[in-house]
Amino acid sequence: MFRKTCLATVVGLGVLVAAGCGEKGNEETAAVTTSPIRPPKSGANIRACSLNENDIERSVPRKAPAGVFWKRFKGVAVPFSPSAGPMTVQGEVARCYTHTPSGALMAAVQIRVRLERAAGWQKVLGQQVASDAGKATYAQTRGSHQVVPAAEAAQIAGFRIVSYTTQNAVIGTVSRDPARGGHTAMTTTVRWDGDWKLVLTSQGSAASVLRADDSLSGYVRWGGF
Numbered sequence: 760m761f762r763k764t765c766l767a768t769v770v771g772l773g774v775l776v777a778a779g780c781g782e783k784g785n786e787e788t789a790a791v792t793t794s795p796i797r798p799p800k801s802g803a804n805i806r807a808c809s810l811n812e813n814d815i816e817r818s819v820p821r822k823a824p825a826g827v828f829w830k831r832f833k834g835v836a837v838p839f840s841p842s843a844g845p846m847t848v849q850g851e852v853a854r855c856y857t858h859t860p861s862g863a864l865m866a867a868v869q870i871r872v873r874l875e876r877a878a879g880w881q882k883v884l885g886q887q888v889a890s891d892a893g894k895a896t897y898a899q900t901r902g903s904h905q906v907v908p909a910a911e912a913a914q915i916a917g918f919r920i921v922s923y924t925t926q927n928a929v930i931g932t933v934s935r936d937p938a939r940g941g942h943t944a945m946t947t948t949v950r951w952d953g954d955w956k957l958v959l960t961s962q963g964s965a966a967s968v969l970r971a972d973d974s975l976s977g978y979v980r981w982g983g984f
Contacts, residue, residue: 893959
């Protein structure tokens with residue numbers, strides 16, 4: 760995530776680079792967690808998501824999703840799944856997630872990290888954030904935020920699905936936080952609108968207030984680095 764001048768709010772994940780997915784210098788490769796998979800499409804001018812909704816796992820994940828690989832975006836690792844998404848990467852925007860709990864999980868992490876670390880955050884905001892009051896607030900205050908340096912960025916260590924319906928999902932994540940030491944936890948909300956979109960708080964934050972949580976109790980261990 761990012762921080763204001765005197766307040767750091769950091770979050771992140773782990774990485775594996777698939778060739779052609781992302782801008783040079785933004786991402787680096789990590790180990791694949793399972794068997795080789797097809798990387799998401801990159802750079803194609805695709806307006807609508809074309810997903811095969813047949814044979815998709817729709818249950819709430821109780822363990823780390825299979826087939827996930829990780830790719831570092833601006834220092835923070837984010838997950839990719841061949842079955843849950845993102846299926847398309849266009850510049851700094853990663854989109855097209857399945858209408859499932861696993862798709863919501865991938866979207867919550869991907870969109871939040873990219874919104875808070877992308878140089879072209881306006882595109883992420885415009886395309887992947889729900890049109891609530893927090894969206895305008897974020898646009899007005901984003902310029903006063905300082906992006907946390909890559910070396911200090913938190914990396915995701917686990918997740919839990921707090922709640923899920925076909926319209927909304929609340930995703931909890933816990934991260935290793937080098938800036939604070941130990942682990943910090945937060946929740947992120949996404950809403951289905953043809954694809955999962957990030958729901959900002961009324962204060963314009965991408966997630967809840969960070970809290971210390973070193974127990975990892977109740978979380979599925981999950982991360983790239």
